[in-house]
Amino acid sequence: MINxxxxxxxxxxxxxxxxxxxxxxxxxxxxxxxxPSGCGKTTLLYLLAGLKFPTSGKVSINGERIQRPRPHSxxxxxxxxxxxxxxVRENVELGVKVRKFYGADGKHSPDNFIPKENIESxxxxxxxxxxxxxxxxxxxxxxxxxxxxxxxxxLEPDLLLTDEPFSSLDAITREGLQNLTLSLxxxxxxxxxxxxxxxxxxxxxxxxxxxxxxxxNQNPSIFENPNAGKVDYPNSAEFQSxxxxxxxxxxxxxxxxxx
Amino acid sequence: MKRRDVFLxxxxxxxxxxxxxxxxxxxxxxxxLNVLVVFFKELQNGLLLHFAVSLWRVVAGMALSVxxxxxxxxxxxxxxxxxxxxxxxxxxxxxxxxxxxxxxxILFLGIGDTSKIIIMFLILxxxxxxxxxxxxxxxxxQLLQSLQSLGAGRRxxxxxxxxxxxxxxxxxxxxxxxxxxxxxxxITELSATKYGLGYYIYYKGSTLLDYPSMYAGxxxxxxxxxGMYFSVDWLERKWCKWxxxx
Numbered sequence: 001m002i003n004x005x006x007x008x009x010x011x012x013x014x015x016x017x018x019x020x021x022x023x024x025x026x027x028x029x030x031x032x033x034x035x036p037s038g039c040g041k042t043t044l045l046y047l048l049a050g051l052k053f054p055t056s057g058k059v060s061i062n063g064e065r066i067q068r069p070r071p072h073s074x075x076x077x078x079x080x081x082x083x084x085x086x087x088v089r090e091n092v093e094l095g096v097k098v099r100k101f102y103g104a105d106g107k108h109s110p111d112n113f114i115p116k117e118n119i120e121s122x123x124x125x126x127x128x129x130x131x132x133x134x135x136x137x138x139x140x141x142x143x144x145x146x147x148x149x150x151x152x153x154x155l156e157p158d159l160l161l162t163d164e165p166f167s168s169l170d171a172i173t174r175e176g177l178q179n180l181t182l183s184l185x186x187x188x189x190x191x192x193x194x195x196x197x198x199x200x201x202x203x204x205x206x207x208x209x210x211x212x213x214x215x216x217n218q219n220p221s222i223f224e225n226p227n228a229g230k231v232d233y234p235n236s237a238e239f240q241s242x243x244x245x246x247x248x249x250x251x252x253x254x255x256x257x258x259x
Numbered sequence: 260m261k262r263r264d265v266f267l268x269x270x271x272x273x274x275x276x277x278x279x280x281x282x283x284x285x286x287x288x289x290x291x292l293n294v295l296v297v298f299f300k301e302l303q304n305g306l307l308l309h310f311a312v313s314l315w316r317v318v319a320g321m322a323l324s325v326x327x328x329x330x331x332x333x334x335x336x337x338x339x340x341x342x343x344x345x346x347x348x349x350x351x352x353x354x355x356x357x358x359x360x361x362x363x364x365i366l367f368l369g370i371g372d373t374s375k376i377i378i379m380f381l382i383l384x385x386x387x388x389x390x391x392x393x394x395x396x397x398x399x400x401q402l403l404q405s406l407q408s409l410g411a412g413r414r415x416x417x418x419x420x421x422x423x424x425x426x427x428x429x430x431x432x433x434x435x436x437x438x439x440x441x442x443x444x445x446i447t448e449l450s451a452t453k454y455g456l457g458y459y460i461y462y463k464g465s466t467l468l469d470y471p472s473m474y475a476g477x478x479x480x481x482x483x484x485x486g487m488y489f490s491v492d493w494l495e496r497k498w499c500k501w502x503x504x505x
Contacts, residue, residue, distance in 0.1 A: 049408055051404050069409075069410065075404070075405065075408035077401050077404065079401050081402050081404065081406070082405075083419070083420070085423045085426075085501045086423075094409060094419065095410065097419070098406070098409050098410045098411045098415050101415050101418065102410065102412070102415065108410040108411070134504070135500075135504050137505075151409070155409065155410075161408075
């Protein structure tokens with residue numbers, strides 16, 4: 001589904017974050033991108049979202065080179081990107097409104113978009129019924145995150161890109177939303193790419209984990225984690241083992257950078 | 260601003276005014292009660308027409324300013340390049356007291372309403388454009404990126420982000436400008452007109468030496484400003500509900 005070929009990316013006057021980097025994702029997979037601050041994981045997500053563009057090389061999804069945000073991709077950012085002046089209901093409706101604003105032009109909106117579920121149904125499914133008429137400033141972090149998820153899923157994406165979506169939530173809310181995200185992605189057959197700096201979160205969510213290190217990233221370091229998302233997996237020895245492995249690799253990278 | 264607080268403030272001012280009038284004891288400072296009686300009498304005697312003419316001029320000046328300055332501020336604030344080009348121009352022109360242009364504008368546009376409305380526009384334009392530009396350029400990039408990821412291009416960003424984000428700035432600019440606008444209105448109505456509260460106050464006070472009527476005109480001008488403050492507050496409560504929730 002996603003194919004990155006010979007990607008080089010650098011911000012002006014900085015050394016490259018990616019150099020001749022190749023990576024691929026198949027449809028329906030669940031990936032976590034893990035790495036320390038400044039390694040380029042959010043940049044990689046923005047490249048997939050069509051919000052940034054390679055210095056050289058190619059990022060393509062379903063065979064199409066990404067040159068602008070793709071109507072079938074959903075993006076949830078760390079601060080959720082909710083409009084403070086719109087209610088929960090209006091925020092959930094926003095993507096649909098944007099599509100109506102342009103019409104089915106195939107560029108801003110898919111040319112054959114007929115939603116299977118209406119907005120009210122997403123509000124109910126995400127447990128937002130009671131706060132539907134409230135503004136984001138009146139919501140808890142978990143409710144804001146649910147609103148952002150509902151807004152994105154209402155557009156029925158085939159790819160969901162998320163940047164540290166649970167980082168500011170308490171442990172219980174975080175676990176609940178992690179499970180909810182996984183189950184909704186599985187139900188809708190959505191390919192999930194989640195960026196995180198937390199080793200445990202990467203191991204809980206990512207059936208495959210891409211570990212980025214000190215830039216420039218050249219060869220992808222990929223870890224298989226097939227039992228991610230299963231109940232009680234976080235209590236298993238396998239989970240502890242993959243976390244240990246990831247931690248060792250990250251420490252190696254940090255030591256290498258320091259040296 | 261609560262209506263009860265305004266009423267109490269007006270009462271307190273009336274008491275101070277009454278005491279001052281009793282101390283001065285001259286026709287140039289009549290008592291508030293005397294002025295109030297004349298005010299209601301004058302309302303039926305032409306004051307209402309002067310009020311309406313002034314209201315039209317100030318509202319037209321404000322509307323014109325919002326219609327031109329708000330989109331201009333949004334466009335400049337939404338583009339780093341345009342901001343870099345236009346900001347020096349704005350900062351050069353902003354501090355110039357626009358009142359100095361009254362004779363020039365009257366010379367160019369004549370003695371009708373247009374010149375008065377344009378003067379009002381010149382003053383309000385810069386206040387609105389600066390506030391709206393700052394608001395638009397200060398929008399968090401993450402908010403714009405989220406919208407872009409939902410398919411929003413430039414037009415949709417203006418419709419769904421820049422415009423609603425700038426509404427409070429437009430209303431704040433209007434609120435801040437009301438005092439100046441009413442003061443400038445007085446100056447523009449001093450000459451080349453026979454209608455408007457500025458003309459009424461000047462004519463009653465300086466030509467007829469009818470001080471109670473002059474103060475009635477001052478009260479009408481104060482009510483004009485107050486009504487506009489209340490209108491802006493009402494619009495803010497209606498359009499910016501999110502600012503009033505906790």
